[in-house]
Ligand SMILES: Cc1ncc(COP(=O)(O)O)c(C=O)c1O
């Protein structure tokens with residue numbers, strides 16, 4: 001399968017090179033040239049299969065030129081073996097037509113583990129076969145970073161540097177990043193917000209001398225491999241609820257738009273998704289854009305759902321690319337306008353987006369109230385990100401079953417959960433000593449040269 005850049009000016013690549021390239025050399029994001037469509041029979045046959053088997057069937061067409069089927073099946077098996085639930089992504093009923101898809105049973109208790117555990121396997125396989133080593137840089141508002149460090153710690157193939165906004169992640173998130181002691185993983189606290197971290201990561205990719213010198217690659221959702229692995233749970237959830245014979249809608253707590261865009265890919269593959277509801281916190285640029293057609297960036301406000309404190313939402317570029325009919329020139333122009341504050345989406349593209357996406361937002365008070373209400377009505381303790389989804393989903397209920405994605409475990413955000421419910425969710429026993437382990441943190445200013453110097457000085461080779 002070929003992958004092309006959203007901006008149309010970068011080389012066309014196969015899966016492995018797309019995975020290792022991260023950001024396209026024209027600044028765009030790689031997308032499949034054509035999304036494979038599964039038959040109704042193929043989709044119906046997934047109902048009741050093990051998660052790993054569905055993963056193989058859904059992802060195989062995207063990676064067929066890169067991995068032999070047996071190798072890929074073995075990578076999938078290893079990726080999910082450490083999950084704490086046999087279903088990997090169990091579905092719970094909250095109300096007659098409302099379901100919760102629990103995506104927090106992986107090693108770092110957030111949905112990022114679904115992709116990151118598999119990417120660790122795929123990178124190791126490809127880099128070992130090619131006899132090369134890579135430098136991975138990532139930006140995180142808390143969960144991507146911990147999942148990446150967990151997936152890559154101790155691997156020979158890569159050094160990992162994760163930029164996180166100093167003082168703006170939860171204590172559990174920070175400690176998951178700063179306590180692993182393997183020499184190839186580095187947590188870097190940057191003075192700034194998540195958008196600053198993500199912007200510096202993109203700057204490093206656009207500094208070709210540095211990029212090529214350190215063999216730079218990415219594990220944020222700018223890497224299509226990340227999005228691909230997240231497509232799978234839309235299939236397991238929807239087929240459990242009657243797809244392909246019955247449509248299903250999803251509410252997705254959103255920030256960088258990778259998770260909800262994975263749902264868009266599932267829909268293009270033939271899964272009958274009626275609506276994808278984009279749920280945002282106070283940092284509501286996506287909701288404002290889908291409502292008004294105006295994408296205007298602003299200040300990032302710290303919230304009790306910190307992983308969604310994002311204003312420049314990377315993967316929205318992929319959705320725009322589809323909405324503009326694959327016109328790379330138009331996307332390059334919009335992204336140029338974004339650099340100086342924002343852009344207006346054309347009427348045609350906005351209409352195309354609205355055929356798939358709808359949206360809502362939750363204020364801080366609404367998020368807290370949703371954590372409390374879910375506990376009272378259903379007995380579930382939700383993390384604040386999931387609570388944003390739970391709140392927004394209430395306004396989008398109808399005859400179609402609604403699945404809200406539970407993107408993190410409540411124990412990652414105990415202060416917000418305790419403030420709302422009076423209950424402090426405990427960490428699982430395997431993490432019980434997280435607060436006793438020593439931390440290792442590099443501090444850096446929001447300065448490209450300083451970050452590049454730090455990376456060059458701390459790589460193993
Ligand atoms: C717990 C949690 N929920 C929701 C999101 C938003 O997901 P996305 O950035 O894919 O939109 C994130 C961060 O990515 C997260 O960590």
Ligand SMILES: N[C@@H](CCOP(=O)(O)O)C(=O)O
Pocket residue numbers: 139140141142143144145219220221222255256258307308314
């Ligand atoms: N919420 C994320 C932000 C980065 O998103 P990604 O999906 O692009 O890696 C986080 O927790 O770091």
